[in-house]
Amino acid sequence: MNSNRVKREINMQKKVFRWGIIGPGRIAHRFAQGIKAAVDAELYAVASRDVARSRVFARNYGAEKAYASYVDLLEDSKVDAVYIATPHCFHFDQALMALEAGKPVLCEKPLTVNAAQTRILMKTANLKGVFLMEALWTRFLPIYEDVRRWLEGGSIGRPQLLTSTFGFRAPLNYEDRLYNADLAGGALLDIGVYNLAITQWVLGRNAQYFSAHSHIGKTGVDELTSVDLFYEDGTASQFTCTIKADTENDFNIYGEEGRIRIHPPFWDATKATLTSKNESLTVEKPYIETGFEYEIEEAMRCIRLGEIESPKMTHAQTLATMTLMDKIRTAIGLKYPFE
Numbered sequence: 001m002n003s004n005r006v007k008r009e010i011n012m013q014k015k016v017f018r019w020g021i022i023g024p025g026r027i028a029h030r031f032a033q034g035i036k037a038a039v040d041a042e043l044y045a046v047a048s049r050d051v052a053r054s055r056v057f058a059r060n061y062g063a064e065k066a067y068a069s070y071v072d073l074l075e076d077s078k079v080d081a082v083y084i085a086t087p088h089c090f091h092f093d094q095a096l097m098a099l100e101a102g103k104p105v106l107c108e109k110p111l112t113v114n115a116a117q118t119r120i121l122m123k124t125a126n127l128k129g130v131f132l133m134e135a136l137w138t139r140f141l142p143i144y145e146d147v148r149r150w151l152e153g154g155s156i157g158r159p160q161l162l163t164s165t166f167g168f169r170a171p172l173n174y175e176d177r178l179y180n181a182d183l184a185g186g187a188l189l190d191i192g193v194y195n196l197a198i199t200q201w202v203l204g205r206n207a208q209y210f211s212a213h214s215h216i217g218k219t220g221v222d223e224l225t226s227v228d229l230f231y232e233d234g235t236a237s238q239f240t241c242t243i244k245a246d247t248e249n250d251f252n253i254y255g256e257e258g259r260i261r262i263h264p265p266f267w268d269a270t271k272a273t274l275t276s277k278n279e280s281l282t283v284e285k286p287y288i289e290t291g292f293e294y295e296i297e298e299a300m301r302c303i304r305l306g307e308i309e310s311p312k313m314t315h316a317q318t319l320a321t322m323t324l325m326d327k328i329r330t331a332i333g334l335k336y337p338f339e
């Protein structure tokens with residue numbers, strides 16, 4: 001283990017784990033509902049630039065504290081960990097501030113806008129001995145355990161080809177973060193990150209080379225991006241992510257001896273089908289509340305053990321995806337105004 005990692009035994013004696021939320025916007029609601037289903041967890045504090053928004057959110061979810069600034073929340077010694085739910089371009093500064101204050105961080109995807117920022121956060125987490133994880137909640141959904149078992153049990157043989165889409169038609173709104181280049185908008189960082197993270201979860205290694213093409217819209221963000229990844233052994237993964245059209249949104253893993261289909265929407269899946277020479281089997285695994293409860297419980301488990309990263313969503317994996325997204329952005333000519 002890295003000698004800089006000071007194992008911290010946080011909350012071992014405490015029964016209830018107290019979460020704080022930074023940025024109570026759209027996705028924060030799903031997280032707050034997820035906490036209800038997580039064992040021994042509570043939403044304790046919320047911080048917004050707008051204290052009225054904090055108060056309404058805190059009241060809705062029974063949180064004790066409603067702060068008017070993120071710093072105030074980070075200074076509250078009762079907060080055991082923070083969940084950062086602001087647009088991507090703010091993740092780096094806010095996560096850095098939290099880590100430096102000694103607060104464990106679960107930060108929405110993508111962890112940062114680029115790999116350089118990711119490296120700094122990881123270095124800080126290691127130096128401070130504080131937990132940091134990208135909130136790639138899909139990886140913790142129960143159905144993915146079945147998919148893992150099929151893959152490891154050799155049910156489809158060696159994977160040869162992965163195909164997936166993540167697309168939805170987002171109304172053209174230049175103010176919305178999705179279309180806003182100043183907020184690091186576009187399809188790749190917002191949703192392509194799931195296609196990449198699940199590809200990595202299935203294959204467990206980095207692509208040898210890739211090709212990528214995009215439609216960059218009027219606001220300067222990628223509205224549609226298609227990527228082909230190729231691996232040394234001839235395996236390929238192809239995906240398209242788009243905010244211009246509703247797509248199938250399943251994830252298929254074709255092997256030498258069969259196929260696994262993670263049913264749509266694959267990032268929020270409760271159902272998967274295994275088709276092989278010997279069997280055809282569909283499994284359903286509904287989640288308890290919102291599906292976020294599993295990543296919440298994993299973060300709490302790691303933090304209670306004093307870990308700096310989760311073995312299920314490691315720093316190396318997040319960094320590999322961020323590095324690949326940097327390369328894809330270079331290939332498609334997508335640079336944000338603030339970079």
Ligand SMILES: NC(=O)c1ccc[n+]([C@@H]2O[C@H](COP(=O)([O-])OP(=O)(O)OC[C@H]3O[C@@H](n4cnc5c(N)ncnc54)[C@H](OP(=O)(O)O)[C@@H]3O)[C@@H](O)[C@H]2O)c1
Pocket residue numbers: 022023024025026027028047048049050053085086087088090108109110135137177183190
């Ligand atoms: N896991 C998932 O399934 C999922 C789904 C959707 C989004 N996400 C991720 O969650 C993050 C937030 O997405 P969202 O759609 O929930 O965001 P959002 O509702 O647009 O904004 C969330 C919060 O961020 C702050 N914020 C928004 N715009 C800002 C601006 N222009 N300047 C400064 N602060 C701003 C606000 O915090 P204050 O209240 O402090 O003002 C707002 O309450 C994104 O990184 C996204 O990738 C994840």
